[in-house]
Amino acid sequence: MSGDGSQLSRVSSLIDLHLRPCAAVEVASARREEEKDLLIALSKVLREIRLWTGEETDVSSDSDVEAKSVTGSVDSGEFALGSEEQIFLGKIVGDLMHFLMVHSQHVQHLTGNVLLAISELLCAHGKGWAAFVHLLFVYAELSIGIIQPCSSITRTRVHEDFYGILESYDLAIKSKLQKANWSTVAGIFRVLRCIWKYLKHDFRDQLVDSYLNSLNSFISHVTWNLLDDGNVVPKCVHMGPQMPKFIFLGYLTQLLSSVVEQVDHEMVQGDSVNGHQLLFSITKLVPSLFLCCLGKEEEHHDARISLYFRHKLLMLMTRLSGQGLEASILTLWLQLLQKYFQDLMSEQISMLEPVVDDSLEGSPFSASVFEENIQGTNLYHLKRQAIFLFIKCSLRLIFSEEVVDQQCDCLSARPCLSSHPEYCSQKKVLGELYKWLGQNLQHDTHCDSETYMEKCMHFGSSFIRLYAQEDDLLFKVLLEVLSIPIPGSEKFDEVKERIPDSRENTLIHLSNLFNPFNLFHSFLAEIKYDHQVLLDYLISKDMGISCAEYLLRCLRLISESWEAFLQFSYVRSPKEWPSTKERKISQLKVNFRLEPYSTGNFRHGHKLQGAGGKPFDKAKLCLLSLKYSVENLHQKNLFPYNPKVLLRRLTEFQELCFNKGCMGRVGEGRLT
Numbered sequence: 001m002s003g004d005g006s007q008l009s010r011v012s013s014l015i016d017l018h019l020r021p022c023a024a025v026e027v028a029s030a031r032r033e034e035e036k037d038l039l040i041a042l043s044k045v046l047r048e049i050r051l052w053t054g055e056e057t058d059v060s061s062d063s064d065v066e067a068k069s070v071t072g073s074v075d076s077g078e079f080a081l082g083s084e085e086q087i088f089l090g091k092i093v094g095d096l097m098h099f100l101m102v103h104s105q106h107v108q109h110l111t112g113n114v115l116l117a118i119s120e121l122l123c124a125h126g127k128g129w130a131a132f133v134h135l136l137f138v139y140a141e142l143s144i145g146i147i148q149p150c151s152s153i154t155r156t157r158v159h160e161d162f163y164g165i166l167e168s169y170d171l172a173i174k175s176k177l178q179k180a181n182w183s184t185v186a187g188i189f190r191v192l193r194c195i196w197k198y199l200k201h202d203f204r205d206q207l208v209d210s211y212l213n214s215l216n217s218f219i220s221h222v223t224w225n226l227l228d229d230g231n232v233v234p235k236c237v238h239m240g241p242q243m244p245k246f247i248f249l250g251y252l253t254q255l256l257s258s259v260v261e262q263v264d265h266e267m268v269q270g271d272s273v274n275g276h277q278l279l280f281s282i283t284k285l286v287p288s289l290f291l292c293c294l295g296k297e298e299e300h301h302d303a304r305i306s307l308y309f310r311h312k313l314l315m316l317m318t319r320l321s322g323q324g325l326e327a328s329i330l331t332l333w334l335q336l337l338q339k340y341f342q343d344l345m346s347e348q349i350s351m352l353e354p355v356v357d358d359s360l361e362g363s364p365f366s367a368s369v370f371e372e373n374i375q376g377t378n379l380y381h382l383k384r385q386a387i388f389l390f391i392k393c394s395l396r397l398i399f400s401e402e403v404v405d406q407q408c409d410c411l412s413a414r415p416c417l418s419s420h421p422e423y424c425s426q427k428k429v430l431g432e433l434y435k436w437l438g439q440n441l442q443h444d445t446h447c448d449s450e451t452y453m454e455k456c457m458h459f460g461s462s463f464i465r466l467y468a469q470e471d472d473l474l475f476k477v478l479l480e481v482l483s484i485p486i487p488g489s490e491k492f493d494e495v496k497e498r499i500p501d502s503r504e505n506t507l508i509h510l511s512n513l514f515n516p517f518n519l520f521h522s523f524l525a526e527i528k529y530d531h532q533v534l535l536d537y538l539i540s541k542d543m544g545i546s547c548a549e550y551l552l553r554c555l556r557l558i559s560e561s562w563e564a565f566l567q568f569s570y571v572r573s574p575k576e577w578p579s580t581k582e583r584k585i586s587q588l589k590v591n592f593r594l595e596p597y598s599t600g601n602f603r604h605g606h607k608l609q610g611a612g613g614k615p616f617d618k619a620k621l622c623l624l625s626l627k628y629s630v631e632n633l634h635q636k637n638l639f640p641y642n643p644k645v646l647l648r649r650l651t652e653f654q655e656l657c658f659n660k661g662c663m664g665r666v667g668e669g670r671l672t
Helices: 006-022 032-062 064-071 083-100 105-125 129-147 169-176 182-201 205-221 243-270 273-294 303-320 327-345 379-398 426-440 452-467 471-481 490-498 504-513 516-526 531-539 544-560 562-567 614-635 644-659
Strands: 570-576 588-592
Touching: 006 032, 006 083, 006 105, 032 105, 083 105, 083 129, 083 169, 083 182, 105 129, 105 182, 129 169, 129 182, 129 205, 182 205, 182 243, 205 243, 205 273, 243 273, 243 303, 273 303, 273 327, 303 327, 303 379, 327 379, 327 426, 379 426, 379 452, 379 471, 426 504, 452 471, 452 504, 452 516, 471 516, 471 544, 490 504, 516 544, 516 562, 516 614, 531 544, 531 614, 544 562, 544 644, 562 614, 614 644
Parallel strands: none
Antiparallel strands: 570 588
16 A cells, blocks of 8 residues: 555546546536446446455555554544645545536436445545545535525634644635535435445444534534525525425435434444534434425425425434433424324324235335335324324423423524424423323213223223334333323322322323233233244344333333232224234234222222133233243343343242242143
């Protein structure tokens, strides 16, 4: 390997050799012959850079550069470039940006592939990669400023010195971007998203940290509120086609969602400063993203794209909701859910029929974006996400000790999107949740009603069935509703005292609808009491931890209220649902009969009606079979994590069964 600047100089020379003759191509009106010549030239550049990358990887396989990269201890010189290297880097990216602006999808796509190849080359080389990625973000930001002049408020952008990118770049870059459009920004973000995918497979701390820093800088410098055309002064509105803008926003939301998932999983646990800052920036950005992607009105020119944005924004919020969000953010999110997803949340859960094909369709921003046969995102998936977030935000606000400001001092610089200031008190949040639950019970929310508890039980089974199609969301929502305190508990009394104006039966109503024993029995019935399904959940990479947490908390509740679990019973109706998952989803519609909670009988369970203890017998066999299976795998060192706590809880459950004389014949077999 030659001198430090050799790769940048080689790439610059290669571009001069093949692409300089094409530099005179008119961006807006390239002739067919010119487009063909340009595609051939770009292909030659791409092929040569990929060859260099292969050579670089072979040469550096035993070098200090790779060792430092793998250990995450790359020297700080990796970020800084000398003046000559800065010139080469600026020239490379600037030349390719010209071709990214050519009005040809084929040319834009191939130019993006060349940029990706350069990224991989610099990553293997060990120097210049961070500055290259940062410069791509700078080009994207300044392109937006040129497309939307209103968003480019008179200010000087300060580039971070450790990237070796000078402020003087601004003028040079802007001169190259006079013909930039939304296709240019979309092309840059396609490259940046692909670079992030590459990083996910080789999660090097230094490289990822520099990427996150550049992304955070980009988010901080763009005036997002002005990207909503409805809020831009007419003379500042770019009158070109809107589809490329939505493609850019599609790539952006995809990138942010992926970054949040990876950062939360890999980096926040390691106390990454850039990771924490970026999560905060993205959280603040959510309301502006709704306005940019969906507009002020709940209408969109393309229903497929509207559904896709709703899906991605809900996914982004779901992943961000794992952070300790402030009450003001939760309040604002409730407003967004009411504004953009009221149609999905208002339909009664018990009226929803399970569907055989509940899968999600592909992105409408694929190569076939203009084809008419793209169906869009499944509405059931959106409904689950929206209801999950509505319940989570509401419960976090209701049971949080943080006092929510009545004036709704939200983090957004814009006024609240909702005209309902009542969201900003815990009492009103509780009232909104109560109203939503009332819609699901056809407003039958009186505990003394003859049909009230039957509807509560039916709601519980329907609630489980709604989420059974998406296991990861199922355990997330079950864990959330477990936070609802049981009447008579210390937590229940504390919430009543903190929200004195709320009606007591509102909290009791919540507890009845989300009765943990009802939901746990419904969950076991939904999987047909198959302990192998539970085992599959527990060893799953995606949901194993959340499933284990749910089981642990349920087993603890069972030990505290044994009689309630033991006596629980239900009566099945003969109606059966069509099968959708082998051995995983029970399709029997279940009707439950259970008395309301007694506020003075928390410790010893509650009055129950029904015939016998068959649900208990089936649940007992399922849980004890699970215990034996986990023990067997653990003894052979085949269980993916330490299950000792779970085994201890299951052992306590087994002892309760013995002590209470419940270890007789179960079904057609006998436990031994």
